[in-house]
Amino acid sequence: MSRASSLRERITHTDAFDSAGVSREAAARLKKWCKIVADGDAGQFRRRLSLDSLDQESVRALLGDVARPEVFAMPTWTEVLDEVLRAGAAGGIGTGGDREPPFLHADTPVPFEDLLLPFLAVAENRLTEAASDYRTLPVQVRGSMEHSLLQALSRISSRVLELEFRTYLACRQLDGLPCPDPARAHESRTAYLEFVADIRRTGWRPLFAEYCVMARLMAVAVLQWVANSAEFLARLRADRADIGRIFGIANPGDLAAIKMDLSDPHFGGKSVVAIEFATGEMLIYKPKDLALEAAYFRFTTWLNTLGADPAFPVLKMLERDGYGWVEFIDNRACECDDQVRRFYRRSGALLCLLYAFNGTDFHFENLIACGEYPVPVDLETIYSHPMATDDSELTDEVARRLGRSVLATHFLPNPVKGQHRHYDISAIARSADEEGEYEVLTWQHINTDGLGYRYGRVKAKQGDNLPRFEEQYLSPDSNVEEIVDGFQSVYRLLTSHREQLLAPDSPFREIFTYPARFILRSTMHYMSVLNSACHPDCLREGIDFDIQLDVLSRPFLHDKRRLELWPLVREEVAACWRTDVPKFTARGDSDSLVLPSGETAQACFTDSAFNQSQQNLSHFGEDDLCWQVKLIRGRWMRAMQEDSSGMPRPPSTTTSRWSRWTGRNWWTRRSRWDAVWNAPQFAKPMASRDGWFSRAYLRVTNSLCGQWNWNSTTAGAG
Numbered sequence: 063m064s065r066a067s068s069l070r071e072r073i074t075h076t077d078a079f080d081s082a083g084v085s086r087e088a089a090a091r092l093k094k095w096c097k098i099v100a101d102g103d104a105g106q107f108r109r110r111l112s113l114d115s116l117d118q119e120s121v122r123a124l125l126g127d128v129a130r131p132e133v134f135a136m137p138t139w140t141e142v143l144d145e146v147l148r149a150g151a152a153g154g155i156g157t158g159g160d161r162e163p164p165f166l167h168a169d170t171p172v173p174f175e176d177l178l179l180p181f182l183a184v185a186e187n188r189l190t191e192a193a194s195d196y197r198t199l200p201v202q203v204r205g206s207m208e209h210s211l212l213q214a215l216s217r218i219s220s221r222v223l224e225l226e227f228r229t230y231l232a233c234r235q236l237d238g239l240p241c242p243d244p245a246r247a248h249e250s251r252t253a254y255l256e257f258v259a260d261i262r263r264t265g266w267r268p269l270f271a272e273y274c275v276m277a278r279l280m281a282v283a284v285l286q287w288v289a290n291s292a293e294f295l296a297r298l299r300a301d302r303a304d305i306g307r308i309f310g311i312a313n314p315g316d317l318a319a320i321k322m323d324l325s326d327p328h329f330g331g332k333s334v335v336a337i338e339f340a341t342g343e344m345l346i347y348k349p350k351d352l353a354l355e356a357a358y359f360r361f362t363t364w365l366n367t368l369g370a371d372p373a374f375p376v377l378k379m380l381e382r383d384g385y386g387w388v389e390f391i392d393n394r395a396c397e398c399d400d401q402v403r404r405f406y407r408r409s410g411a412l413l414c415l416l417y418a419f420n421g422t423d424f425h426f427e428n429l430i431a432c433g434e435y436p437v438p439v440d441l442e443t444i445y446s447h448p449m450a451t452d453d454s455e456l457t458d459e460v461a462r463r464l465g466r467s468v469l470a471t472h473f474l475p476n477p478v479k480g481q482h483r484h485y486d487i488s489a490i491a492r493s494a495d496e497e498g499e500y501e502v503l504t505w506q507h508i509n510t511d512g513l514g515y516r517y518g519r520v521k522a523k524q525g526d527n528l529p530r531f532e533e534q535y536l537s538p539d540s541n542v543e544e545i546v547d548g549f550q551s552v553y554r555l556l557t558s559h560r561e562q563l564l565a566p567d568s569p570f571r572e573i574f575t576y577p578a579r580f581i582l583r584s585t586m587h588y589m590s591v592l593n594s595a596c597h598p599d600c601l602r603e604g605i606d607f608d609i610q611l612d613v614l615s616r617p618f619l620h621d622k623r624r625l626e627l628w629p630l631v632r633e634e635v636a637a638c639w640r641t642d643v644p645k646f647t648a649r650g651d652s653d654s655l656v657l658p659s660g661e662t663a664q665a666c667f668t669d670s671a672f673n674q675s676q677q678n679l680s681h682f683g684e685d686d687l688c689w690q691v692k693l694i695r696g697r698w699m700r701a702m703q704e705d706s707s708g709m710p711r712p713p714s715t716t717t718s719r720w721s722r723w724t725g726r727n728w729w730t731r732r733s734r735w736d737a738v739w740n741a742p743q744f745a746k747p748m749a750s751r752d753g754w755f756s757r758a759y760l761r762v763t764n765s766l767c768g769q770w771n772w773n774s775t776t777a778g779a780g
Contacts, residue, residue, distance in 0.1 A: 065128060067128070069609075195299065200316065202318075230260065231257075242512070276601040279639075290331055317337055318342075403541060411548040414556070424472050591614060
């Protein structure tokens with residue numbers, strides 16, 4: 063398993079490599095590495111190596127074969143692989159009998175799920191040991207939890223297994239054995255089941271030996287799922303009484319349903335979970351600190367006491383150390399036209415708060431339309447951290463003013479161009495007709511003789527950000543003045559209480575004492591990088607996987623002002639080795655950032671977020687209000703010029719609340735993770751661009767040019 067070691071691990075075990083002589087493989091890897099990170103420029107590549115205090119001579123030996131594997135300590139994930147081999151030899155689970163395991167869903171089959179059963183057997187046994195009450199959960203709950211692991215394992219291994227399946231069919235053909243007719247292969251499972259039986263006979267050991275990185279990633283996925291599931295169950299058990307008290311659930315009863323993976327995975331596969339109790343009440347579990355969200359709702363409660371009109375919705379939540387429980391918000395329809403108008407007035411009020419906080423990245427997935435209330439459900443970027451830019455076009459006064467305007471929130475309509483048409487992902491303008499189609503890797507004829515994948519076009523589902531009435535989504539186009547009215551009302555309220563807002567003990571200032579998300583790069587960029595790194599050619603040796611990930615270093619070769627952020631790249635690579643989306647947070651009252659490892663990146667930002675917001679508030683007045691209102695109205699004029707699509711019909715209102723809710727993964731959250739993991743239209747731009755997130759770039763290019771940079775899409779929730 064030393065072959066699965068990363069570059070960082072190899073650097074700490076140099077005695078495992080021979081320094082004399084350079085293998086052909088090492089020379090080829092060095093050339094490929096230079097091409098990936100520096101476009102073949104030797105000088106730039108030397109600069110890249112120097113960032114880690116390396117040079118070509120010292121690193122060349124590390125790119126070859128491991129001469130002394132015994133130098134590497136046996137990692138814990140190898141224990142999982144041993145257990146998988148034993149489970150496979152013993153038959154695993156679901157390999158016989160008439161009863162299908164609950165994690166196999168006939169309506170949503172997973173590629174090569176029949177081969178992944180030993181992993182599920184190991185995971186189930188480990189979770190039962192870690193959480194004794196796991197087996198007492200209803201079958202459908204356990205099935206949903208295990209299905210999420212099945213999907214994760216398939217994402218890692220499916221392209222390798224597809225390659226092996228194609229090789230198996232080719233060998234059969236060379237041996238003169240019957241092979242499926244390509245035109246009718248999808249009608250049969252004979253060859254597929256024979257392939258499955260062949261792998262079961264030989265076991266996973268040959269695949270583990272050839273695809274060492276795949277084996278490592280799959281084992282780590284099992285460990286993370288077990289740890290996160292056990293942690294979730296323990297927290298639910300410990301908090302049950304307080305959950306009943308805070309959320310008014312007299313006797314929650316047993317779990318009846320669960321929905322996993324409702325956010326991007328961070329910090330070891332942790333993501334948002336939704337649960338439904340037997341009594342019908344639903345709740346959201348967030349495995350992260352909720353202090354920032356709690357502070358926001360304390361602030362809006364304070365504004366309500368000052369007479370905020372319209373009043374802000376305040377969510378119930380149960381804060382715990384490092385996690386918490388949040389009230390479930392349903393996408394409920396409005397009951398009359400007046401509620402629709404109030405919805406948009408409240409949207410204007412929310413926009414004003416985001417503007418005051420200097421917030422950004424507030425797109426459609428961060429908002430749920432619950433009747434007349436636009437409810438923010440992800441406040442990770444409620445304030446932003448100012449970064450220096452090397453683009454002189456973004457430093458003039460107009461750019462700076464736009465960078466401090468309502469346009470920077472991404473809340474307002476902003477049709478942007480991509481794939482030959484305009485899209486809109488803003489908080490109160492996205493509709494299904496605006497989605498268009500996007501190209502993703504799509505599996506066809508799953509688990510039949512015709513199994514394979516291609517890049518096909520699919521259409522995203524409607525989000526929950528727009529109000530609906532009488533089975534129609536109601537556009538903001540005819541409610542612009544309601545938005546303006548709500549914005550003006552809260553703007554003047556904040557202006558009249560400016561001194562209180564900036565007082566040391568104010569609830570406004572308190573928000574900046576809790577870390578908010580710093581988006582170094584977009585989620586889509588990370589997904590594209592992982593997609594390239596998880597190609598079968600890169601899953602054989604850890605060093606090949608790492609070289610592919612090192613595309614993340616590209617921005618640092620051209621801009622010395624970014625060097626203070628170099629420690630973040632090491633964290634990004636470590637996260638990708640866990641198939642996580644890297645995530646960074648920083649306090650709003652500091653210009654530094656504490657990394658997940660505990661290391662502090664000093665002076666990352668040009669100023670603290672609070673100072674920026676304080677400056678923003680200092681400009682509050684009638685002149686600024688007039689300009690912001692012009693920008694708000696101007697957004698709709700531009701949006702209607704560039705996209706005149708109508709509003710779609712919503713899903714049937716006869717569906718259950720749970721089924722309607724579980725279907726709203728549209729394009730984001732975990733479904734985005736599945737879709738964009740292999741989306742080629744993102745991969746091509748990533749090869750030539752760095753995916754570097756610049757708030758100023760987003761603000762100005764999106765506002766003035768209307769051209770969407772795919773590298774600057776949403777960072778996701780969670």
